[in-house]
Amino acid sequence: MIIIYGNAELWTSFPAEQARKALAEQDAFNVRYKETGELLGAYGNADAVRARTVRVRDGVSAVTDGPYLETKEYLASWYLVDVEDEQRALDLAAEIPFASVGAVEVWPILHEAAGNAL
Known part of the structure; x- marks a missing residue:
């Protein structure tokens, strides 16, 4: 798994043309490695403002804004x-x-979780 870290301050600092160019380059990367079969999927997350945290305590689910980074x-x-x-x-x-x-991390996947073969 390859992970890209975001930084809202960094993303908003790009001029519009530079941001468009970067996204086009990323799309080209995605197409190239999808065609080789090496890219199984690429997924972009919403920013942290739209994330939610779920906790279950004593059988009761609580959903809160966050995480608070x-x-x-x-x-x-x-x-x-x-x-x-x-x-x-x-x-x-x-x-x-x-x-x-920015930072890009590579994490080996140890195994496929049960149920992923659907």
């Missing part, structure tokens, strides 16, 4: 890739356009 960065997007080895995942992560302005 104590950092400027948040989980903005994630990619599920199927590659030969860790080095290939790192190579793909380095090609993600946003890696040049």
Whole structure:
């Protein structure tokens, strides 16, 4: 799994033309690696303002706004890739356009959870 961290302050600092160019580059990356079969899916998250936290205590569900971040960065997007080895995942992560302005992490998936084969 490749994770891209977002930063609202950073995103809003891009001039409109630069933002359009970055999104076009990201779309090209997605198309290229979808065609090779290495990109299984690419998912962008809403910003943290739209996130909700669910807690269940004593059988009662409570939904609150949040999470309330104590950092400027948040989980903005994630990619599920199927590659030969860790080095290939790192190579793909380095090609993600946003890696040049923010953090991109690579996390190995240990196993597929039951029920995902639907």
